[in-house]
Amino acid sequence: DVKVTQSSRYLVKRTGEKVFLECVQDMDHENMFWYRQDPGLGLRLIYFSYDVKMKEKGDIPEGYSVSREKKERFSLILESASTNQTSMYLCASSGLNPSGANVLTFGAGSRLTVL
Amino acid sequence: QKEVEQNSGPLSVPEGAIASLNCTYSDRVSQSFFWYRQYSGKSPELIMSIYSNGDKEDGRFTAQLNKASQYVSLLIRDSQPSDSATYLCAVNRNTGFQKLVFGTGTRLLVSP
Numbered sequence: 001d002v003k004v005t006q007s008s009r010y011l012v013k014r015t016g017e018k019v020f021l022e023c024v025q026d027m028d029h030e031n032m033f034w035y036r037q038d039p040g041l042g043l044r045l046i047y048f049s050y051d052v053k054m055k056e057k058g059d060i061p062e063g064y065s066v067s068r069e070k071k072e073r074f075s076l077i078l079e080s081a082s083t084n085q086t087s088m089y090l091c092a093s094s095g096l097n098p099s100g101a102n103v104l105t106f107g108a109g110s111r112l113t114v115l
Numbered sequence: 116q117k118e119v120e121q122n123s124g125p126l127s128v129p130e131g132a133i134a135s136l137n138c139t140y141s142d143r144v145s146q147s148f149f150w151y152r153q154y155s156g157k158s159p160e161l162i163m164s165i166y167s168n169g170d171k172e173d174g175r176f177t178a179q180l181n182k183a184s185q186y187v188s189l190l191i192r193d194s195q196p197s198d199s200a201t202y203l204c205a206v207n208r209n210t211g212f213q214k215l216v217f218g219t220g221t222r223l224l225v226s227p
Contacts, residue, residue: 031213040123042219043159043203058214090158094213104149104205104213106158 003027004107006091012113019078021110023091031094032074033058033104034066036087043090049074081114088112118142119206121218129226134191136221138204141185148180148187149215151203159203163189194225 007022033048045058047066067075091107128134151159165171165178177190201220
């Protein structure tokens, strides 16, 4: 099975702090994604990457940046955390499953609280 | 108009009944469609994908797609309390790169 591992399950940070959320996948997938999930708003795409050192903005990139130095690792960075960035952050990767379908697989999520 | 719309629910059904979950999408060029299940406090997991008009069955789950009506649905037969979760509909504009747009989900409650 594809494993997408997020380094922190719960984080509490203060306003203005720099926050790193790490994500690692073990299936050699080229495509990786960061979403945030909020009640009533659903899953919203922040950034995605289709190759090492490549990144593309999603629907809500403001206040975030990403880094993909290695194929298996995709990091989300909050340069200066704000209270409106309190959310559940979900990393995902996509690739072909044994049936030949291109599917998206999520990590367990990182719940970030910014005080 | 939201790109992918779902009724938030909750949809309540008794154990053993058929649960019908619906989703509409606005972009006619959408090519691939997915249903994810998300238990409370967990991450979404893929349960069905469908790419062409008609029905696709997998065990107790049937996905239905009607591109002309821009409508996709998920039927769960013989619903079980363990099916109680939020079901997310997701749409992709192409069959390759997985840049999905998600609906906000429908919460399903199956009572014993």
